[in-house]
Structure formats: structure tokens, C-alpha cells
Amino acid sequence: MVGQPKHLSDLARIEADVRITCRECGFEEDWQRDAFARHLFALGASQVWSEITRALRCRRFGCGSTNLRAAAVPFARRAANMPRRVGRLDAHLLDTAMKVLEQAVHTSRGRAVATLELRLALLVVYRYSHDRDGVRHFWQRASAADRTVDDGLVEPLRSIRHRLVQAGWLAPAILVDVPRTWPWNSPPPSGWLVAEEDG
Ligand SMILES: [Zn+2]
Numbered sequence: 595m596v597g598q599p600k601h602l603s604d605l606a607r608i609e610a611d612v613r614i615t616c617r618e619c620g621f622e623e624d625w626q627r628d629a630f631a632r633h634l635f636a637l638g639a640s641q642v643w644s645e646i647t648r649a650l651r652c653r654r655f656g657c658g659s660t661n662l663r664a665a666a667v668p669f670a671r672r673a674a675n676m677p678r679r680v681g682r683l684d685a686h687l688l689d690t691a692m693k694v695l696e697q698a699v700h701t702s703r704g705r706a707v708a709t710l711e712l713r714l715a716l717l718v719v720y721r722y723s724h725d726r727d728g729v730r731h732f733w734q735r736a737s738a739a740d741r742t743v744d745d746g747l748v749e750p751l752r753s754i755r756h757r758l759v760q761a762g763w764l765a766p767a768i769l770v771d772v773p774r775t776w777p778w779n780s781p782p783p784s785g786w787l788v789a790e791e792d793g
Pocket residue numbers: 616617618619620621652653654657658659
């Protein structure tokens with residue numbers, strides 16, 4: 595089938611389940627088509643595909659978002675909420691792109707770091723995260739030389755990483771290394787953060 599289904603019943607022909615994904619927290623839930631049809635019927639909700647998530651809420655405890663996405667998933671694909679199997683090339687590309695971003699963050703204090711290299715890294719990130727705002731936010735800040743400490747790149751980088759982790763492209767940091775801060779005026783060795791001064 596090309597494109598999106600028009601109606602829930604279209605899924606009978608392609609033998610697919612429905613996966614509801616929360617855009618807020620990333621929680622996924624798989625429904626068999628029949629069970630999902632009964633659920634929608636009980637709610638009095640439409641089975642037209644473009645309206646299919648309207649009556650639903652994220653069922654993860656404490657979330658309840660109504661910002662959901664429905665997708666048809668062929669049988670026997672990866673189970674809901676299982677980490678995506680990331681190919682070696684994808685992992686390598688993203689890893690390198692994230693290193694470029696981290697380097698930019700380290701060297702960005704008080705100057706613009708909007709290099710071609712950074713642009714390429716952000717395009718790679720966008721390829722996987724589809725997070726237009728996050729990528730644009732990082733680029734805009736990287737382009738501004740007169741940033742204050744509060745407008746730094748640390749927070750945009752954190753949000754980009756969060757999106758990639760949520761989407762299953764990056765492994766979540768279970769054991770987070772606390773970055774070491776270089777206390778002297780000399781250039782820090784790699785892996786060390788420059789000490790932030792006030793003002
Ligand atoms: Zn949610």
C-alpha cells in the first residue's frame with residue numbers, strides 16, 4: 595500500500611497492527627486491528643485514519659498527552675517500546691555528528707561557531723531526529739557571537755540528545771560521566787569543559 599491508509603479497515607488487507615506513539619514521551623502501544631476497532635467503537639470515536647487518535651490519550655502513567663501518532667506496523671516487526679536496532683553506519687554517523695556538536699559546545703563561549711562542519715553535523719542529526727526546531731535552535735545560537743552564558747549551546751544540545759534517545763537512535767546514558775571542568779586559563783585537553791565565568 596502506498597501512503598497512509600484511509601480507514602482502519604484498510605489494515606485488514608495488509609495484515610498490519612496499529613502502533614500508537616506518544617509524541618511527548620515516546621511511549622508506544624500496539625493494537626491488533628480488531629481490538630483497536632472495538633476500543634474506538636466503545637469510545638464512540640472515528641475509525642477514519644486521519645482522525646484515529648483524536649479520542650485517545652497516552653496511556654503511560656503520568657503522561658496522558660493527546661499528541662499521538664498512529665502508524666500501521668506489519669506483523670512480526672519489533673515489539674512496542676523495544677529499542678530500535680540501529681545499524682552500524684547509522685550509529686557511526688550519529689556518533690560522529692554528536693561529537694562535532696559537543697566540540698562546538700566546548701569551544702563556543704563568546705564566539706560564533708557556525709561552521710560548515712557543524713552544519714553538516716546538524717543535517718545528520720536532523721536526518722534521524724526529524725526535530726526541525728531543535729536543530730534550528732542550535733544553529734541559531736551557534737551563529738550568534740554575542741551570546742550570554744544563559745544562551746549557551748548546552749541546553750539545545752541536551753534537547754537534541756533527548757530527542758535522539760527517545761526515538762531510539764542513541765542509547766540513553768545510564769551511567770552519566772560528569773564532565774570535568776578545566777580550571778586554568780590554558781586550553782583544556784579534550785574531554786574537559788571550559789570553566790564558565792559569570793557575565
Ligand atoms: Zn506519553
